[in-house]
Amino acid sequence: MDQFYIIALSISLTLVSIIILFIKKPTSSKSPPLPPGPRGLPIVGYLPYIGKNLLVQFTELAHKYGPIYKLHLGHKLWVVVSSPSITKEVVRDNDLIFANRAVSIGLRVATYGGSGVVWSPNEPGWRLMRKIFVHEMISPSSLEASYNLRKDVVRKTIRNIHHNKIGKAIQMRDLCFLTVLNIVINLMWGGTIEGEEGERIVTEFNIVVEKLLDLTGKGNISDFFPFLAGLDLQGVKRNMERHVECMDKMFDAVIDLYQQRFNGKGIEQGRKDLLQLLLKHKEDNKDDSETGLTLQQFRVMMMDFIAGGTSAQSTAIEWAMAELLKNPEILAKVQQELSDVVGDNNIVEESHMSKLKYMEAVFKESLRLHPAIPFLIPRSPIESSIIGGYTIPKRTTVFVNVWSIQRDPSIWENPLEFRPERFLDKNQNLDYSGNNFNYFPFGSGRRMCAGMPLAERMSFYILASLLHSFEWRLPEGEQLDMAERFGIVLRKTKPLVALPTPRLSDSNLYA
Numbered sequence: 001m002d003q004f005y006i007i008a009l010s011i012s013l014t015l016v017s018i019i020i021l022f023i024k025k026p027t028s029s030k031s032p033p034l035p036p037g038p039r040g041l042p043i044v045g046y047l048p049y050i051g052k053n054l055l056v057q058f059t060e061l062a063h064k065y066g067p068i069y070k071l072h073l074g075h076k077l078w079v080v081v082s083s084p085s086i087t088k089e090v091v092r093d094n095d096l097i098f099a100n101r102a103v104s105i106g107l108r109v110a111t112y113g114g115s116g117v118v119w120s121p122n123e124p125g126w127r128l129m130r131k132i133f134v135h136e137m138i139s140p141s142s143l144e145a146s147y148n149l150r151k152d153v154v155r156k157t158i159r160n161i162h163h164n165k166i167g168k169a170i171q172m173r174d175l176c177f178l179t180v181l182n183i184v185i186n187l188m189w190g191g192t193i194e195g196e197e198g199e200r201i202v203t204e205f206n207i208v209v210e211k212l213l214d215l216t217g218k219g220n221i222s223d224f225f226p227f228l229a230g231l232d233l234q235g236v237k238r239n240m241e242r243h244v245e246c247m248d249k250m251f252d253a254v255i256d257l258y259q260q261r262f263n264g265k266g267i268e269q270g271r272k273d274l275l276q277l278l279l280k281h282k283e284d285n286k287d288d289s290e291t292g293l294t295l296q297q298f299r300v301m302m303m304d305f306i307a308g309g310t311s312a313q314s315t316a317i318e319w320a321m322a323e324l325l326k327n328p329e330i331l332a333k334v335q336q337e338l339s340d341v342v343g344d345n346n347i348v349e350e351s352h353m354s355k356l357k358y359m360e361a362v363f364k365e366s367l368r369l370h371p372a373i374p375f376l377i378p379r380s381p382i383e384s385s386i387i388g389g390y391t392i393p394k395r396t397t398v399f400v401n402v403w404s405i406q407r408d409p410s411i412w413e414n415p416l417e418f419r420p421e422r423f424l425d426k427n428q429n430l431d432y433s434g435n436n437f438n439y440f441p442f443g444s445g446r447r448m449c450a451g452m453p454l455a456e457r458m459s460f461y462i463l464a465s466l467l468h469s470f471e472w473r474l475p476e477g478e479q480l481d482m483a484e485r486f487g488i489v490l491r492k493t494k495p496l497v498a499l500p501t502p503r504l505s506d507s508n509l510y511a
């Protein structure tokens with residue numbers, strides 16, 4: 001953000017000499033005012049004061065200005081919501097008005113003009129993609145049918161650790177990312193690409209996704225001053241275009257492979273991987289331009305899966321592992337439960353998951369303290385509306401600060417303490433179905449996470465397998481650093497490194 005500051009400040013200084021009086025739009029005496037918020041400088045508004053850690057900054061601003069406040073940033077108006085009741089007004093009571101996303105210039109490039117399930121506006125194309133995603137791709141029956149694909153990947157990870165990494169420092173982020181990415185890619189194209197070619201593609205995706213995520217987390221002056229967008233001062237658009245081009249090539253290679261199979265043999269009955277479903281849908285609707293999916297929609301749905309799903313997912317697992325290493329007594333309880341439910345002469349299966357109640361509570365507690373997407377994905381109202389007694393103009397960028405709500409001491413007892421037991425209390429109704437506005441790490445309303453059932457299965461299964469198969473410890477002399485690095489996805493500033501040793505005595509269980 002430093003470069004960002006310098007540019008923002010220099011624009012401010014240049015323009016300050018030609019300040020024109022801000023002309024406030026006369027508001028009708030009946031319409032409520034805009035939310036309160038800090039005063040910024042002329043022209044640039046609050047931009048020069050935006051720091052690196054928006055999590056803390058947004059939370060501190062809420063303490064000062066209340067649960068809904070505004071920030072003028074150049075030409076943009078941001079509104080930040082930080083209370084359960086106002087969140088409900090946005091994502092539930094006015095769901096339809098707030099069902100569009102605020103898409104930055106960089107993301108617009110990355111998603112072919114803001115398309116795909118994550119970034120499309122609430123239009124028929126989005127509804128169709130979301131329907132395919134939720135009701136076909138990851139429906140309960142498809143998830144059951146694809147279990148073997150997940151199992152293959154997870155067992156391969158366990159085998160690889162056992163054969164090559166015992167006693168060695170492992171970067172948990174890379175391990176989780178590659179495992180999740182392999183699962184997601186297998187789900188997308190049904191495990192068709194295997195062996196060296198598969199590994200090469202996964203590695204390439206890993207590199208490009210990291211770069212894309214870094215770019216999306218970077219403040220872009222063009223977003224705040226649209227008249228400067230053509231100059232692309234920080235090169236965000238150019239860099240994004242380059243990475244997207246790489247991603248496109250990888251996707252196209254995979255789609256080609258599938259097209260050949262599709263043209264040659266027709267759709268394979270019973271297969272439910274993303275490419276089969278999309279190609280089938282495209283074929284079924286080939287004369288219907290209203291509902292037929294375009295090649296770009298194919299690509300961008302793959303991007304949703306890979307860039308969105310994989311990074312949020314692997315981050316969530318890394319945080320849970322970090323909390324367990326920080327709290328050895330809780331780790332011991334998880335492993336005891338695994339011994340009781342799975343047994344130490346057995347391997348973990350997804351069918352064990354529903355019985356691992358304590359581990360489920362650990363995962364939920366970890367998502368409470370470290371929600372993978374800390375401000376949800378920003379919304380943008382399609383019309384001016386009144387929220388929390390204030391006017392929110394059309395096209396405002398609205399952030400819901402789930403991170404601060406889930407740490408709010410007026411809601412949570414000792415909120416900074418990692419205490420999974422709070423999720424074992426049945427009276428609390430603390431699930432993440434989006435109906436409880438004290439706890440909603442997957443969001444809420446019609447734009448809630450579309451991948452939640454898959455995310456839940458993958459997280460439990462991967463965590464359970466890692467913890468059942470190995471003991472984990474930090475490298476000698478290493479301190480656990482729980483600092484958070486702000487971005488769309490909340491990553492650890494310092495990746496977690498841990499050393500595994502086998503926990504099971506029968507080496508066949510690692511074969």
Ligand code: HEM
Binds near residue numbers: 372376443445451452
């Ligand atoms: C622990 C892992 C995950 C977490 C915490 C998470 C969280 C979220 C959140 C907070 C949103 C925005 C919701 C809102 O605006 O109300 C979201 C959207 C979304 N997520 Fe996830 N997610 C996870 C994993 C996944 C996975 C594995 C996939 C797919 C493979 C996925 C696919 C999506 C999609 C497609 C959307 C956009 C939905 C829409 O706009 O209609 N997510 N996720």
